[in-house]
Structure formats: structure tokens, C-alpha cells
Amino acid sequence: MSDLARLTGEHLLIVTIAVAIAIAAGVPLGTFAHRRRRLGGLALRITDVVQTIPSPAMFGFLIPLPFLGGIGPRPAIVALVLYSLLPIVRSTLVGLERVDPHVREAATAMGMTDRQLLWNIELPLATPAIVAGIRIATVTAIGVATIAAAIGGGGLGTLIFRGVAMVDTKLILQGAVPAALLAIAADAVLTQVEHYFAKRRGES
């Protein structure tokens, strides 16, 4: 049991770190993509391509890389960040694009600077969409993180791989069921957060 608790903790930790880094990079990238259409489109295409790389292949690519790659939790986190980036960048961009142009014009005409417009109006109004992106990123990361065990990333995948090697279904389920429950719980919690922000911005 303590093994399960430790691995669940590890699993949550690498997902949390990865999603936090993806938010820190993805929201500014999405904002930038909204301001500079052409460069933004390029950034979006790159994250799109990254998203299509199958996760075992991604971990394979990372093994020979210096510093970021190799074996252990670090390359696992790098991979999860790469997967989490796209939904967050895209949802930030979509959230900003959905801001009513009249509202944007009113803010500009009141004398807000571009920065004030972004922080006071655009980002708050885009928040429900951004949270939706974070939710998708988190659920995906929880799933992909099980595969990270293949390169020594730790987490619940460790039990799954061990169970597969030992042809022990019980062991596989000990890893798979908690991983699935984590994903479902994260989805439910973040859906609530999304509703909270949507309500605050006056949508429902």
C-alpha cells in the first residue's frame, strides 16, 4: 500500500510540475500568437506536430538528448510539458479570439494601454477557455505519465510495466485503476474551476 501511495505521489508530482511549466510557457505563447498572427501560427503548427508524436517514440527521442533527456523523471517531465503545451496555447488563443470586439474597442477607447487591455479585460475573459485547455492538458499528462515509467520516470506506470513483465494482471490493475481515477478526478475538479470562472465572467 505504501508503494502505491508513493507511486501515486510521484505520478501527481511529475504531472503537476509538467503542467505548471506548460501553463507558464503556454499562456504567454498563446497571447503572443494572438498578437502576432504569423509567428503565432508557426508556433501553433510546431506544437501541433509535437502532439502527433506517439509517446513511446517521444520518450525514445529524449533518451539520447543531453541535459533535458536521458533516463529518469527529468525527461519524463520534458515530454509531458511538450504534450501539455498545445492544448494550453490553443485554448489561450481561442479564448482571446472570442473576446467581443466591441468590448475590446470600448476598453481601448476608454484609454487602456495594450497591456491594461490584456490584463484587465482580455485574459480575465479568456480564463474559462484557458482553464479548459489546462484541464485537457492535465488529463492527457496523467495518461502519458504512465508510459514515463518506461524510461524510469516513476509514477503509477511502474506498477503497470512490472505487472506486464510478470504477467500479473492484479499488479497491472493496481497501477491502471488509480491512474484512471486520477484522470477522472482531475477532469471533474477542473471542470468545476472552469464553471466557476465562466460564471464570474457572466456567461451563465
Place this chain on the structure above:
Amino acid sequence: MIEYRNVSVIRGGNAILDRVSLRIERGERVAFLGRSGAGKTTALRVINGLLAPSAGEIAVDGAPVATHELPQLRRRIGYVMQQPALFPHRTVFDNVATVPRLLEWPAEKTRAEAERLLAQLDLPLATFGARFPRMLSGGQQQRVAIARALIAAPEIVLCDEPFSALDPIIRAEMQSLFRDATRDRAATTLVFVTHDVREALRIAARVIVFEAGRIVVDTPADAFMNHPHPLVRRFVEA
């Protein structure tokens, strides 16, 4: 003082505003009247720099708009458009407090002004201050938009068909409320875009008629009804 010097705005090869020259003195109440596509909205939007002229120059207080720091200039210019365009995530009070906060007014002054103005517009702060825009009717939202534009005693107030989306009864009520809220501000220049003759005459002292990007009539409001220009005749008879 607002001065247009040969202002043209060209979009996709069409002159939406065609070499317009015009002087509006401080404290004047002017209506830009015209059919849709006549250029009146464009003429309004160059004043606060939402649009830049393709040629010519527009000056506010003697200095070309292009040389002003636009955010600073815009904080001195109230702006109301057809859509209330309230900030949906902010309460009525926070919407109204937008410009005072940009100008870093003390909180008590903002509150006192908001209270006075909202009372004048029949939306008591105690009742409506904490509500969100989605909880208000269209007419109430537009009154909040007016309060938001007037609160910092702007030197210029620009209105772009602010009442066109409202039903006729509320519209007449809003015109009177608006007239009362702006009447005692002798230093405020008002530019009001409309396609409604009665509205123009109710609110403005000077009527400027636009047609195909040009000014075709510029007359005191009390001489408008008898003006011989054919477009005026058509407006009057409509």
C-alpha cells in the same frame, strides 16, 4: 476644440471620408447626421484615434491626434457606441469606475461621482452597483455605458448611435436622460452620430449632414427644418 484639416479615410480604394474640413469649438453640441455608409461614424472614430486618416490631419486642442499619447488623450474623451459593450466580468460600479481608475482618482471621489451620475441616470448605485451587466436590460446597460463615458468629466464626448438598438419608448426616455446628464457641462464638446433627425435636433445645437464621405450641410439645429438642401428635405419629410 476639434479640427479636421482635409481628412480622408480610404478603405479598399473607396473614400469613406473625402477631404473633410471642419472646426468644432469647445462646448459645442454637434450631431453628425447621415444615411448609413455616409461616413459619419468614420468621422467620429478619427477623433479618438480608433481610426487614422489616410490623408489630412485631425487635431484635438490644436495638436494632431497622431502626436498625442493615445491612451492619455482617450481618457479625456468619453465614448458611447450602439452596443453597450460593458465589461461582462465587472460589476456596474467597476465598469463605471474604469476611467477614474486609469486616472488614479482617490476611491472616495470615484464612488461619489459614480453615485451622483448613476442616480441622475436612474440607476441608484446602492441597488445596481454590485450587479453584473448580464443582469441588466438593454436600456439599463446603455445607461451604464453612458455613465462610464461621462464620469471623468471628459472634455469631449463621442456618441455613435447610442440609442439605435433600443425600442422607441425607452429611446425617447434615454434621449432626455442623456440630454439632462450632459446639459450642465458647458465645457464638454459633444459629437453625436445618428441617422434620426428628431434625435439630432433633440440633442444637438448644430447639425452636420454627411453624404458619400463629405459634409453637405452644416447648420444650426433651429434652422435645420427649413434648410433648402434636398437631402435635408428628404430627411425632414421621412
